[in-house]
Amino acid sequence: MAPDADLLESAPPTTPNLKQAQATPGAGRALDWFNLFVANIQTGFGPFIAVYLASQRWTQTSIGLALSIGTVAAMASQVPAGALVDAMPNKTRVAAFSVLAFTACALMFAIYPIPLFVYLAEVLHGLSSCTLGPATAAMSLVIAGRFGMGLRLGRNARYAAIGNGLGAALMGACGQYVSERAVFYLTAALTLPALAALLPLRRVAVAAPITSAQGTARGQFLKVLSDRRLLIFCACAMLFTFANAPMLMLVSGNMTAKVGNPSLLIAACIVLPQIIVALASPAAGRMAESRGRRSVLLLGFSALPLRALVFAGSSNPILVIAVQALDGIGGACFGVMMPLIVSDVAGRTRHFNLSLGLIGFGVGIGGTLSTPAAGWLADHFGIRVAFYALSAVGLLAVMLVLFAMPETRPTREAEVQ
Amino acid sequence: MTTGAAYRGAACRRLALIVLSLAGALSACHTAPSRERPVTPTEPSIPPAETPPVATDNAVATPTTEGTKAEPAEAASCTCVDNTPKPAPKRKPKPAVRAPPPAPPAVAPTLAAPGEPSIKLVEGSSESILGKKVRGQDGDDLGRVVDVLADQQGRVRIAVIEFGGFLGVGNRRIAVDWSLLKFEPGGADAPVILNASKAKLQGTPEYKGSARPLALMAPAAPLSSPPTAPK
Numbered sequence A: 001m002a003p004d005a006d007l008l009e010s011a012p013p014t015t016p017n018l019k020q021a022q023a024t025p026g027a028g029r030a031l032d033w034f035n036l037f038v039a040n041i042q043t044g045f046g047p048f049i050a051v052y053l054a055s056q057r058w059t060q061t062s063i064g065l066a067l068s069i070g071t072v073a074a075m076a077s078q079v080p081a082g083a084l085v086d087a088m089p090n091k092t093r094v095a096a097f098s099v100l101a102f103t104a105c106a107l108m109f110a111i112y113p114i115p116l117f118v119y120l121a122e123v124l125h126g127l128s129s130c131t132l133g134p135a136t137a138a139m140s141l142v143i144a145g146r147f148g149m150g151l152r153l154g155r156n157a158r159y160a161a162i163g164n165g166l167g168a169a170l171m172g173a174c175g176q177y178v179s180e181r182a183v184f185y186l187t188a189a190l191t192l193p194a195l196a197a198l199l200p201l202r203r204v205a206v207a208a209p210i211t212s213a214q215g216t217a218r219g220q221f222l223k224v225l226s227d228r229r230l231l232i233f234c235a236c237a238m239l240f241t242f243a244n245a246p247m248l249m250l251v252s253g254n255m256t257a258k259v260g261n262p263s264l265l266i267a268a269c270i271v272l273p274q275i276i277v278a279l280a281s282p283a284a285g286r287m288a289e290s291r292g293r294r295s296v297l298l299l300g301f302s303a304l305p306l307r308a309l310v311f312a313g314s315s316n317p318i319l320v321i322a323v324q325a326l327d328g329i330g331g332a333c334f335g336v337m338m339p340l341i342v343s344d345v346a347g348r349t350r351h352f353n354l355s356l357g358l359i360g361f362g363v364g365i366g367g368t369l370s371t372p373a374a375g376w377l378a379d380h381f382g383i384r385v386a387f388y389a390l391s392a393v394g395l396l397a398v399m400l401v402l403f404a405m406p407e408t409r410p411t412r413e414a415e416v417q
Numbered sequence B: 001m002t003t004g005a006a007y008r009g010a011a012c013r014r015l016a017l018i019v020l021s022l023a024g025a026l027s028a029c030h031t032a033p034s035r036e037r038p039v040t041p042t043e044p045s046i047p048p049a050e051t052p053p054v055a056t057d058n059a060v061a062t063p064t065t066e067g068t069k070a071e072p073a074e075a076a077s078c079t080c081v082d083n084t085p086k087p088a089p090k091r092k093p094k095p096a097v098r099a100p101p102p103a104p105p106a107v108a109p110t111l112a113a114p115g116e117p118s119i120k121l122v123e124g125s126s127e128s129i130l131g132k133k134v135r136g137q138d139g140d141d142l143g144r145v146v147d148v149l150a151d152q153q154g155r156v157r158i159a160v161i162e163f164g165g166f167l168g169v170g171n172r173r174i175a176v177d178w179s180l181l182k183f184e185p186g187g188a189d190a191p192v193i194l195n196a197s198k199a200k201l202q203g204t205p206e207y208k209g210s211a212r213p214l215a216l217m218a219p220a221a222p223l224s225s226p227p228t229a230p231k
Helices: A002-010 A015-023 A025-044 A048-055 A060-087 A091-111 A115-144 A149-177 A180-207 A217-225 A228-258 A262-290 A293-313 A317-324 A326-346 A352-381 A383-403 A411-416 B002-008 B010-039 B052-060 B070-078 B198-203
Strands: B133-136 B141-150 B156-163 B172-177 B192-194
Touching: A025 A091, A025 A115, A025 A149, A025 A180, A048 A060, A048 A149, A048 A180, A048 B141, A060 A091, A060 A115, A060 A352, A091 A115, A091 A180, A115 A149, A115 A326, A115 A352, A149 A180, A149 A262, A149 A326, A217 A352, A228 A262, A228 A293, A228 A317, A228 A326, A228 A352, A228 A383, A228 B172, A228 B198, A262 A293, A262 A317, A262 A326, A293 A317, A293 A326, A293 A383, A317 A326, A326 A352, A352 A383, B141 B172, B172 B198
Parallel strands: B133 B192
Antiparallel strands: B133 B141, B141 B156, B156 B172
């Protein structure tokens, strides 16, 4: 708790932010739309790229290389991109450039799917994803202020989930009925409304400086990065992602192997949790403000080991889809808590985005390592053992939250408010 | 030159090391099989640089024409060791009763000229296989051909097909006997017809890049491929 007290003393003025939030009601709307379109855009850049490149006569080796380049680029740029966003005064501009980079990536994929451009697009996409996330969080912080952050992030997650669900449905249909290539033209086209949504935000983010903390940059930098709460949360996030990321892959691979019409069921496994996220996120944000961060985290995290246990026990499609919807609970809680806890810890320092990058890096490691690990377990010991292992890791994450993770809700400010 | 580079600094030294080790690895690649090859036919351990042509001719026991030097020798040499022990136990399903099996389209052999390679027009039309759509006989979408596997003689044996999934999530790759595929005229966009039901595809274990995968084989295997066993 000591670092928090320091930060409070050095950076008291939260009221201007609050005023700003009230002064710009349109900004919140604009941010909603922006989140929705960005999530739309990101759907096309997922595992679908492998399918597209295969349709473009790419060999499996080159596809693997392209995807690895993307993963490495995204991982390597998490922390530097966070620092970069911290250094940029105008976060809206950062967001706009990131979206423009997405436009370029999508067009490169669509028009010239040759190795050079695909690799370039993968690197560019990895980098701009890493700048976009923190920039969005920073804009949210400016618009909503520290007290309104929980509610604001709940809304962000809601609209991102709507965007994800719509995007998956839209792009799935596009790939099925038009062509794989058309998906990337659609992606490029969707960057335009995302840019348009940023227009009302352009003055907001410039007007309000996020940081009011002073003191030597280096000292505070170290203080923030060695903050126990941040590190513990980073470990929690890593374990959670490790257990969560391969679940969909295992479940859907199993479905393709067993049921008659896998594509539709897998689509349900992807879209249904997004609907739950859209419904539950604002509640998660509210609950974080009223009951505290820990309880929301616990709720979201505990859904995970249960889900894994059910998957281990049954492969009945209806049950699997129903339980997969629980992913929405975990997704909502985690999606809202990740930027919220970071904003609690580092929201008024100059290192908010750097800290977000650190957590993003942890999440990235968890996600990257776990998919091959779970695949290996499933190959050698069967899918049931893989689910048991994921359940154990998920339980570990729950334990870590339960016994190590401190509450980060800023209590003293609540009284001021 | 490498010594000069080594004196210049750590980076150069590392580079030189990499170059050296690469060279070592390459030479190992070339020499290792050629050393093992002579073990089976007649004489062990002969200076590696000179043996390859002689040794491969012995090992493969194919017509010793000069024209077919590089590729068959290379293909045979890579898996020569692997070849001898394993196919023997797995060779049980070999009826070879059927006379008119759908002859797998032979690709390379027809092109081989007796003396020198020469440029000629390819007979019939040919088309790229990678990325081709696969359909069932009743028009079901069964995915795409994403890889083609050849055996040690260079004959195309297996098509790797990717199917299922949604937006790239939950895809499944399986190996399918080449002779189960039917190619129909219609150019590059025409799908390949796969002579198997969806349920059969689902029952086939996933292909994970193994050299000896389990594959979905044609009912009466025409040439009964040694590296794969019917499931």
